[in-house]
Amino acid sequence: MTAPTRIGVYRVERLLGAGSFATVWLAYDPALDGRVAIKVLAENWSHDLRVRERFLDEARLLRRLDHDRLVRVHAVGELPDGRPYAVLAWADGGSLRDRLARGPLPAAAAVALLDEIAAGVAVLHRHGVVHRDLTPGNILFRSGPGGERVLVADLGLAKALAAASGLTARAGTPGYMAPEQDDPFAVVDTRADVFGLGRLGLRLLGEAPAPNGRRTGRQQPRLRAGVPPGVAAVLGRATAVRPADRYPDAEAFRAALRAAAGARLRRAEARTAASAGPGEPAHAGPLGGAGPRPPRRRRLAASGAVAVVVVALGATAGDAAGRTPTGAVGRSGPLTVALPVGWRADGTGWAGQYGDDGELEPALVVSPDPGRWAADPAVPGAFVGLSASTARRTTPEGFLAERPHADCAAAPVRRTRQGGVDWVVAAFACPDGRPVIVEAAGRAAPAGLLYVQLTPPPGSGEDFVDALLAGVRVR
Template sequence: MPVTAPARIGPYRVERLLGTGSFATVWLGHDPALDCPVAIKVLAENWSHDLRVRERFLDEARLLRRLAHERLVPVHAVGELPDGRPYAVLAWADGGSLRDRLARGPLPVSDAVALLDQIAAGVAVLHRHGVVHRDLTPGNILFRSRPRAGSGSGSGAGGEQVLVADLGLAKALAVSSGLTAPAGTPGYMAPEQDDPRAVVDTRADVFGLGRLALRLLGDAPADPVGPPPAGPPSAGPPPGHPGASPAPPPRLRDGVPAEVAAVLHRATALRPADRYPDAAAFRAALARAVAAASGGAHPDRPRPRVDRSPAPPQRTGRRFVTAGAGLLAFAALATTSGDAGPGRPGQPHAMTAVSGPITVTLPAGWRATGTGWAGQYGDDGDLEPALVISPDPGRWATDPRVPGAFVGLSPSLARRTTPQGYLAERPHADCVAAPVRRTRQGAADWVVAAFTCPSGRPLIVEAAGLAPGRAGLLYAQVVPPEGGGDGFVDALLGGVRLG
């Protein structure tokens, strides 16, 4: 179904659609104050009521605004539509994306190596500020005409700036919760990003840079699929394990210097410890390799390839989590029953809300509303059961002063992950994490992660557990009322029952 263009978004006139994704739509607009074109990124309607998705959307804009670097996409402003959806106003990348350019054919080797240097410089900016991008793909590398005011160090050939974009998966390294989020794009994400127990740091972006390089300089015309193979099934431990077999050298185009190929081989090592420590180290190694390879020879002059072995086969039987996948959306259609009670969750005679097999005892004055767990479908094709409860459910998603909670049950999630693994997909970038704790309440043994945040909602609690009898994974996101803490959260979790 085509997307209907709005006439205006805030004060900006909408010109045309630039693109759509799983979580946002991007429009080309006109800024009347600056008299220039802008890109307006709007959160998708089906995700608008999810606090996690809204927070991640706004985190990206805040992060880009805070860093304000010429190698990163500039953010002019943020706003909110009448329906409560946030939007971010970004500089328009009039030169399109690297994905667009590669679709027209391969770049000359010398141009590709120079571009790789510029991309690494942009990622190095993030690393200097303690941020890991975690989703470096051709679609996230943009080109913008250089401003007339000056060239700037972020400018590439042809009067363009090379910009790193789409930080929706980026996570401040300083935020340590003991949980990591397996997220990224298959073919570009590091092996450890698919392991909820692994630590994801700057070396994951080094792997992403190496895989971008393979797309720019490799023999294969299409995007790489999965990490380089670790050898035949009998080779031993899985990729990323200390005993795993090393990946074979990458297969590159004629004209790629052997010294550059060696840098890419190290960057795409399966073990993080075998890679360069960060993007700055990768960039320095690339520069040394180019200098060593030049020796008076032009980079495009044919040189021996490092390896002529068959191209890596497509990996199968492995679960990949695509960019942003697994983020919940919700709305819950609930019926209420019972008598009004004293107001603590779990107390006898309190009001209850029901969705499918889930029954939740409501705190005093709280209500339930919605239509099920948006984006989560059961084997029957119907939405999996969920509830949104709050003193004012309609305002909970948009007003940080309103407490509330989301409670959902998903058999499908229980088949693909664990409670701790599911919470690992939900880091809160600018918040301080309390130690993860476990508690037995009501229907499950819960894993609970609490985050104290400097803006917006001061406290957000994520909890997950396995329902009895393998009924599914129970998930709760709680914003307690002022003064509410672990006691309130535990009482609410204790009021979650399965019928």
């Protein structure tokens, strides 16, 4: 596949993904001064009027709904060869499929995430739309000033309920689509999406007792340890073979889920509120490590084809553990960072990185101004995190390989031993945004993998980087 350099006024940076009907590119929007995802109809379908219309229907539908639980559409256009494209808000946190590939989420986090997905599907149902293809690949994550959002995406198979019964083509993904979607004469309504939500719940929390719709009645699925007992009954009803035996829509499914797991969800929300203080963010995380419901995130203006997104974790002014005076040591759990003169530390946890106890793994943002660093390329600073779960799935070298900066010039990767840790360090000189980005990772056995993402002060060199790394310790 030949990558285009431009699509309309947008500068293409890299391929995000390709499917049967469309290709999605990451691009830079000069008007918005930010990155967008551009979805282009696949060339082999460009002359199929039915597929072309379905492609455009998705963009029109998302544009009409314009909701923060759905992927937003900025514009539509047409390539010189006649293929349509849609300019979408970029889901910088990746997909649920990506996260599940790294391993299962803690039970409490998975239930909370399912609740958020159901809320997004409920938006569609309130507007008379049934999605019909709810899969992990169609659940995306996007950072923003109000926190990381769970987004429902890929409505290319969606249909207004008024026309759903007239659909004759099979649509959906095996393993997630309702049994009636295999019947060209069946009425496909909101209960098909309830089945999809149930199947997503089983993927997040356990396994169905029988695949391909062969389960009869309301046999409860077996879920893994730590899942509230009532949740199994909710998923069992949601994935019933007969539509009449399911919940009528996503709102009813969500209400039942919250009733079954509400106490646990309330305890999790209370812990988050207590750690953050009133009106303040609580957690931080680099791109790809965000969890389902961190309360607030801020987006780092990034350089290169892959934007590096970090949330500045906040604390209240009276939180001694989260905000440190000049020259002090920042702490988050067992993680400590010796601060350069004039720097402060904010933070209580790494968004989306959960330990075996179900709690966020430790992380800090350190900077002369942690609140501005995430948004202002002129402010130096660093994200520092410790993750035992990441150490189990990859090496420091492998972790850094997941964080390329394609538009930046990479210096040779170097190794240095600082603070008793063998660090792998990659530095990038970038033409836009932050002029220098440093990525470093190392193992702090047996605690886990240490990760530092640093934008050093202007004019500083390897000595500053090494001094910061030397001050990263695990107690």
